[in-house]
Amino acid sequence: MNPVSPELDRRFRDAAASENLLDVAYDFVDTPVGSLLVATSERGLCRISYDAEPERELERLARTFGVRVLRSPKPVDEARRELDEYFEGNRRRFDLRLDLALLADFNRRVLDELARVPYGEVVTYGELAARSERPRAARAVGTVMNRNPLPIVLPCHRVIGANGKLVGYGGGLERKEQLLRLEGAIL
Amino acid sequence: MSPPPFELFYEEHREEIYGFLVRRLGSQRAEDAFQETFLKALRAYPKLRHGEHLRAWAYTIASRVAIDEHRRPRADAELPELESLDGRPAFAQLEHLADALPPTERAAVVLRYGYDLDYTDIGAALGSNATAARQAASSGIRRLRKKESS
Numbered sequence: 001m002n003p004v005s006p007e008l009d010r011r012f013r014d015a016a017a018s019e020n021l022l023d024v025a026y027d028f029v030d031t032p033v034g035s036l037l038v039a040t041s042e043r044g045l046c047r048i049s050y051d052a053e054p055e056r057e058l059e060r061l062a063r064t065f066g067v068r069v070l071r072s073p074k075p076v077d078e079a080r081r082e083l084d085e086y087f088e089g090n091r092r093r094f095d096l097r098l099d100l101a102l103l104a105d106f107n108r109r110v111l112d113e114l115a116r117v118p119y120g121e122v123v124t125y126g127e128l129a130a131r132s133e134r135p136r137a138a139r140a141v142g143t144v145m146n147r148n149p150l151p152i153v154l155p156c157h158r159v160i161g162a163n164g165k166l167v168g169y170g171g172g173l174e175r176k177e178q179l180l181r182l183e184g185a186i187l
Numbered sequence: 188m189s190p191p192p193f194e195l196f197y198e199e200h201r202e203e204i205y206g207f208l209v210r211r212l213g214s215q216r217a218e219d220a221f222q223e224t225f226l227k228a229l230r231a232y233p234k235l236r237h238g239e240h241l242r243a244w245a246y247t248i249a250s251r252v253a254i255d256e257h258r259r260p261r262a263d264a265e266l267p268e269l270e271s272l273d274g275r276p277a278f279a280q281l282e283h284l285a286d287a288l289p290p291t292e293r294a295a296v297v298l299r300y301g302y303d304l305d306y307t308d309i310g311a312a313l314g315s316n317a318t319a320a321r322q323a324a325s326s327g328i329r330r331l332r333k334k335e336s337s
Contacts, residue, residue: 002205002209002214002217003202003205004221008218008221009201016226016229022193058192058194058195059191061192062189062191062192067189067192067193067232068193068229069192070194070229
């Protein structure tokens with residue numbers, strides 16, 4: 001039995017990406033908050049996922065973006081580099097292209113506002129709702145944060161409760177705290 | 188059911204397809220053929236309407252790539268002639284003829300008589316064994332004969 005060598009496997013994955021045959025390319029990125037599944041479409045970064053159960057996550061990506069979902073490291077390299085820099089404390093904002101085309105209008109508006117919350121600062125759910133021109137929609141904003149397809153890059157960890165409590169986080173409160181500490185927002 | 192994400196299809200079939208290509212072409216030429224097979228599969232993948240018989244589908248693509256690879260002139264090897272007498276490759280006629288067969292019989296007939304695979308490989312392609320592959324091929328042929336005569 002001749003196993004497929006890692007070089008041959010890698011060659012195919014590179015070729016699939018360079019011939020533009022993929023709906024989604026993804027890879028895993030190691031960070032201080034764990035291994036992240038990072039995915040990109042031809043339009044830009046489309047998913048960052050904590051604790052991904054790969055099979056379920058791939059099914060989800062295929063349903064949303066198309067069935068040609070393949071692990072392929074090269075298209076993810078730019079996101080990997082920016083995430084590395086962020087976790088080393090050398091990057092305060094991300095310059096990646098993002099693919100939010102398939103989100104509902106309200107979600108996109110809230111995430112656009114979220115993207116403007118600066119590094120190291122926090123905002124309440126109510127305040128973010130107000131900035132999104134829906135001042136009474138704090139709870140809906142919470143739901144949008146919970147479903148944020150691009151945590152860290154779209155900094156939902158910077159959104160906290162009116163009482164100053166961290167409230168919740170898709171990746172778990174421990175990670176929210178870790179990210180805010182990294183940014184110097186909490187001691 | 189729509190086909191699974193391509194990654195899962197690739198992970199499930201890459202080893203056996205590679206093994207098959209190594210048997211057909213030798214390990215050196217199998218590497219290029221392997222890449223070509225899965226790039227072809229990737230191009231066609233969005234057009235699949237369901238996720239059934241994907242293994243046989245992968246073998247069919249690999250067989251076609253192996254034949255093309257055989258046809259390519261190479262200085263260092265004398266290769267067998269695979270075209271049929273009238274110049275059309277045998278599998279081109281067969282694939283069309285076999286369209287009306289149930290999927291398993293169709294795959295068995297096309298792989299056996301179109302691509303000249305042995306029953307062990309066809310069994311692997313069908314996810315069964317050589318005996319079952321032989322039965323599927325012969326009942327496919329019987330069905331084709333019946334159609335022909337009716």
